Amino acid sequence: MRLSRSLAYARNVAVVEVEELARTYRTSTGILRRRTVEVEAVRGVSFEIAKGELFGLLGPNGAGKTTTIKMLITLLLPTAGTARVLGLDVARNAREVRKRIGYVFGGDRGLYERLSGLDNLRYFAELYGVEPRVQKLRIQELLQLVGLAGREREKVEGYSRGMRQRLHIARGLLHDPEVVFLDEPTIGVDPVGARELRATIAALTDAGKTVLLTTHYMFEADALCDRIAVIAQGRIVAQGTPQALKAGVGEGTVVEIEVYGIEDAVVERVRALDGVSNVGLEARDQKQVLVVQTLPGRELVHAILGHLHGSEVGRVSSREPTLEDAYVALVE
Amino acid sequence: MRVARVLAYGWFFRMKMLMRSSFNSWLGVLYPLFFATVAFFMFKAGADSKPLLYSSLGAAVMGVWSNTATPAGSALAQERWHGTLELEVAAPVNFALILLPLTIAMSTIGIYSMAATLLWGWAVFGIPLQITDPVAFVLAVPATVASIGALGFVLAVAFVRFRQAWALGNMLEYPVWLISGFLVPLSLFPGWVRPISWLLAPTWGIRAIRGAALAGPSYGDIGMALGVGAAYVVLGLLLVQRALHAARAKGTLSLT
Numbered sequence: 181m182r183l184s185r186s187l188a189y190a191r192n193v194a195v196v197e198v199e200e201l202a203r204t205y206r207t208s209t210g211i212l213r214r215r216t217v218e219v220e221a222v223r224g225v226s227f228e229i230a231k232g233e234l235f236g237l238l239g240p241n242g243a244g245k246t247t248t249i250k251m252l253i254t255l256l257l258p259t260a261g262t263a264r265v266l267g268l269d270v271a272r273n274a275r276e277v278r279k280r281i282g283y284v285f286g287g288d289r290g291l292y293e294r295l296s297g298l299d300n301l302r303y304f305a306e307l308y309g310v311e312p313r314v315q316k317l318r319i320q321e322l323l324q325l326v327g328l329a330g331r332e333r334e335k336v337e338g339y340s341r342g343m344r345q346r347l348h349i350a351r352g353l354l355h356d357p358e359v360v361f362l363d364e365p366t367i368g369v370d371p372v373g374a375r376e377l378r379a380t381i382a383a384l385t386d387a388g389k390t391v392l393l394t395t396h397y398m399f400e401a402d403a404l405c406d407r408i409a410v411i412a413q414g415r416i417v418a419q420g421t422p423q424a425l426k427a428g429v430g431e432g433t434v435v436e437i438e439v440y441g442i443e444d445a446v447v448e449r450v451r452a453l454d455g456v457s458n459v460g461l462e463a464r465d466q467k468q469v470l471v472v473q474t475l476p477g478r479e480l481v482h483a484i485l486g487h488l489h490g491s492e493v494g495r496v497s498s499r500e501p502t503l504e505d506a507y508v509a510l511v512e
Numbered sequence: 513m514r515v516a517r518v519l520a521y522g523w524f525f526r527m528k529m530l531m532r533s534s535f536n537s538w539l540g541v542l543y544p545l546f547f548a549t550v551a552f553f554m555f556k557a558g559a560d561s562k563p564l565l566y567s568s569l570g571a572a573v574m575g576v577w578s579n580t581a582t583p584a585g586s587a588l589a590q591e592r593w594h595g596t597l598e599l600e601v602a603a604p605v606n607f608a609l610i611l612l613p614l615t616i617a618m619s620t621i622g623i624y625s626m627a628a629t630l631l632w633g634w635a636v637f638g639i640p641l642q643i644t645d646p647v648a649f650v651l652a653v654p655a656t657v658a659s660i661g662a663l664g665f666v667l668a669v670a671f672v673r674f675r676q677a678w679a680l681g682n683m684l685e686y687p688v689w690l691i692s693g694f695l696v697p698l699s700l701f702p703g704w705v706r707p708i709s710w711l712l713a714p715t716w717g718i719r720a721i722r723g724a725a726l727a728g729p730s731y732g733d734i735g736m737a738l739g740v741g742a743a744y745v746v747l748g749l750l751l752v753q754r755a756l757h758a759a760r761a762k763g764t765l766s767l768t
C-alpha cells in the first residue's frame with residue numbers, strides 16, 4: 181500500500197491531492213441560552229496540483245479558501261474527506277507535512293512587531309531547524325530576493341504594508357519548502373510592490389516549487405496561474421486553465437456601457453434580451469457601468485441601447501471576455 | 513542538541529521581546545514597589561527585622577509569579593490575535609519547545625521585579641538584606657524562577673486549548689499568592705489546603721529562598737522546587753499534543 185502510493189507519487193507527481201475535503205465549524209453563541217451554530221465552510225472539494233504547478237483558488241469572501249488552505253497546512257483538521265501533500269496525509273502526518281511546506285498569508289498580521297525583520301527570520305529559521313551554518317547565508321539570500329536587504333535591522337513596527345508582506349514571503353521560504361501556500365499575498369500592497377511580489381511568486385515555480393495561491397485580483401490569477409479552481413459557498417464550481425475558464429463564458433463579447441442612475445427594471449429588460457448571457461452593474465469611480473456578456477456572433481449593442489433610451493448614457497465599448505467576466509458569471 | 517538550541521534561542525528571543533515591552537511600561541516598574549510597600553505595612557507591627565525580610569522575600573517572589581501567570585495568558589491571546597500562534601504551530605518543531613521558553617523568559621523577567629522589591633524594601637523601609645546562606649540563596653532563586661516558569665508553561669498549554677483561558681490565568685494569580693505562602697505562613701491555613709500547596713512549585717521555591725535567607729542551607733526545598741517544576745514540564749509535554757489536536761479540531765488557533 182505504502183510502496184504503491186509512493187510509486188504512484190513518483191510517476192504522476194500530484195503534489196497536492198484533495199478528495200472530498202470538508203470542514204464544518206461549530207461555534208456557540210449566547211451566554212445563558214447557548215446555541216450552537218454550524219457553518220459548513222467547505223463542503224467537499226476535490227482537486228490535484230501537479231509538481232511545479234501554480235494553482236489558483238478563487239472565490240468570493242467566505243467561500244472557504246482560507247479554510248481549505250488551513251486544512252492543507254495542518255492547522256485545521258478536516259471534518260470529512262482527505263488531503264495529501266507530497267503523498268503525506270495532512271491530518272495524520274502533520275509533522276512531516278510541516279517540514280516540507282511554506283505558508284504565507286496576506287495582511288499585516290503574523291509578525292513579531294517589536295523585533296526586527298532579522299529577528300523574525302532568525303527565530304523561524306530555528307523553529308524550522310535550518311542548519312546554523314547555512315542560516316546566515318540563507319537569510320541574506322532571501323532578504324535580497326524580496327528586496328528587504330539593508331532594512332532587516334529595523335523594527336517591524338515601522339515597516340510599511342509592502343515590507344511586511346515581503347518579510348512574510350521570506351519567512352515562508354526559509355526552509356526551502358517544496359510546496360508553498362500563499363493566501364492573498366498581495367492584499368493591500370501598492371501596484372508597483374504587488375507587481376514585484378508577483379514576479380517573486382512566478383519565480384517560485386521556475387525554481388520547481390509547487391504553489392497554491394488565493395487572490396481576489398483576477399488579472400493576477402490570470403497572469404500567474406497555470407490552473408484555477410473557482411470556489412463558491414464551499415464548493416468548487418469550475419476548474420481549469422484561465423483560458424478554458426474564459427472560454428466557458430462563451431466566445432462572445434462583453435459590452436460595457438456607462439450609465440448614470442439606471443433603474444433595476446431596465447437592467448432586467450436587458451437581461452431578458454435574446455443573446456444576452458449575463459448582466460452586471462458595476463460602480464467605477466463616479467459612474468456606473470453596465471456590463472453585458474453576449475453570446476458569440478450576436479450584435480446586440482443597438483438592442484441594448486434601445487432599452488436604455490430615456491436614461492443618460494456615456495461611453496460604449498465592447499471587448500473580449502476576461503477572467504473576471506468568467507468569474508462573475510460563475511459565482512453569481 | 514537541536515532541542516537545547518531551540519530552547520536557548522527561544523528564551524533569548526522572548527527575553528528580547530519582553531524587555532522591549534514590560535520594561536517600557538511603567539506598570540512593570542511600579543508593581544514590585546507596590547508589593548514591597550504592602551508587605552512592609554503588613555508586617556510593620558513587629559519590630560523584629562526578621563519578619564520584615566520574611567515578607568519582603570514573599571513579595572519578591574510574588575512579583576515573579578505575577579510576571580508569569582497573567583502575562584502568559586495575555587501573550588497567547590495576543591499571539592492568537594496577531595496570527596503568530598498559527599505560524600508557530602505550523603512549524604515542524606514540537607510546540608512545547610516554543611511555549612516553555614516563553615514562560616521561562618517571563619519568570620526570568622520576574623527576577624528584576626524580585627530585585628526591585630528587595631531593594632525598595634531596603635532603601636525605603638530599611639529592611640536589611642542579610643542572607644544567612646548566600647550559596648543556597650543564589651541557587652534557590654533560579655530554581656524558583658524555573659519552577660514558576662514551568663507552572664506558567666502548564667497554564668500556557670491550557671491557554672492554547674481554551675481560547676478564554678487567559679481569564680483563568682488572571683483568576684489564579686491571587687490564590688497562588690495565598691496558598692504558596694508568599695504573604696502569610698501556610699500554618700495559618702486549614703489542614704486541607706496544605707496538600708494543594710505542596711503541589712505548587714512556588715511553595716517550595718519561597719521556602720527555599722526564605723530558608724536560605726533566614727535560617728540556613730535549604731537544599732531540600734530547592735530540590736523539591738526543581739522536582740515539582742520538572743513534573744510540570746512532563747505534564748505539559750504530555751498535554752500539549754492533545755491540546756493542539758483539540759485546537760485543530762475546533763479551529764481555535766486563530767481568532768477568525
Ligand SMILES: Nc1ncnc2c1ncn2[C@@H]1O[C@H](COP(=O)(O)OP(=O)(O)OP(=O)(O)O)[C@@H](O)[C@H]1O
Pocket residue numbers: 205206207219220221239240241242243244245246247248763764766767768
Ligand atoms: N474559526 C472559525 N470559526 C467559525 N467560522 C469560521 C471560522 N473561520 C472561518 N469561518 C467561516 O467559514 C466560512 C469560510 O471562511 P474562509 O475564511 O475560509 O473564507 P475565504 O474564502 O477565505 O474568504 P475571504 O476571501 O474573505 O478570505 C465563512 O463563512 C467564515 O465565516
Ligand SMILES: [Mg+2]
Pocket residue numbers: 245246247363
Ligand atoms: Mg481568506
